[in-house]
Structure formats: structure tokens, C-alpha cells
Amino acid sequence: GAVVSQHPSRVICKSGTSVKIECRSLDFQATTMFWYRQFPKKSLMLMATSNEGSKATYEQGVEKDKFLINHASLTLSTLTVTSAHPEDSSFYICSARDRRSSGANVLTFGAGSRLTVL
């Protein structure tokens, strides 16, 4: 089945530094990937849609200059949290569409990245 690899799984950084999270589709091409943020006891919040070869589409309220998304190839999207602050600490999850033989467009998720900003 489709596999999405996300790296790193855990990262701790100092306030003011930048952190890059990678999301790779391992056995399929993903023209579109999605980045979510999950708060404790909350649902997943869609941050942005990453489009291969073009600019990401950000959801309302998400700062595009703070959360930089690059989708340089059909198998890789990156999320960079710039000038991280403690309030950016969260669980970030990426997903990619995997076109099933049934025609359904289902989302395959990475394992997530736990970011802790000190």
C-alpha cells in the first residue's frame, strides 16, 4: 500500500531557530500534499495544501511567512517553521493523496513530527 514517510519524528529546538520537516511519498507520486497541525485533544487543523511546482495554498489564519512550504518534486514536500516560538510547539502531520483503483481519493498520512520549541 501507499506509504508516506515523515522526518524527523521528534525535534527540539531553541526559540528563534528554524526547523524543517520533510514529507515523502515512498511508492507513489503525489502532486498534492497536505500539512496539518494537531493540538492536544483537538482535531487536525489543515494548515496548507502543497502543490508540486507551484505555491502552496494556505488556510485562513496560517502565516505563510512563518510556515514555509516547498514541494519541489512529485515525492517530496517540506514544511519549514521559521523563527520558531514555544507556541509553535505541536504535532505536525503531512498527508498525500493516493489514487486508489476504486477511484476514491484517499489520504495517506505520515507518522507525524512532534516539535518542541524551548
Added chain:
Amino acid sequence: GEDVEQSLFLSVREGDSSVINCTYTDSSSTYLYWYKQEPGAGLQLLTYIFSNMDMKQDQRLTVLLNKKDKHLSLRIADTQTGDSAIYFCAEGYQKVTFGIGTKLQVIP
């Protein structure tokens, strides 16, 4: 906008059936999904149902869709301790909206 609601918590005894319920508001939903999230992990697709279906069965999992009431349920037969996780209901096609997740606790 679209909204998906689920209860927060469900506790069942090992071997019993679990039923997790979900309601949604978008009547134009084409696909509805159930995802499972184990602690510290990403989401794993369990099953999905197309909106023109009212039931789908996959081994121990049964999904029931009542489109009139916009109600979706996931039944897990013979629940095992390994089924303990958070279960997310989701709907959508281009943009998927998730519920808050139901934490299933299986008591041995």
C-alpha cells in the same frame, strides 16, 4: 462551513462490539472516512465509504451511513486491546474535514 462531530470517549470490554458515531453537516459529501491514530503516531486509514452506499463491511469493521440524517458509524466486532486508539471520522473530497476524534479504551 463543514462540521464533523464525534463523542470524545468510549470504553468497552475486550470481546464486545464497539460502535463509534459521527455526524456531519455537508450534505454534498462524496466520501466519508474512518482513520485510526495510535499514541504518538500519524493517522491510518481504516476504511472509507462512498456517499451512495449505506453500508460497507471489511473484516471486523462495519461502516453504516445514514445520508438522510448525516450520520456515520463505525462498528468494531470482537474488540481487542490493540484496537485502543483515537478514531477520527472525516468527510470531503478536495478538502477533508476531520472530527475531534473518539478515544476508544478497551478493558481487558
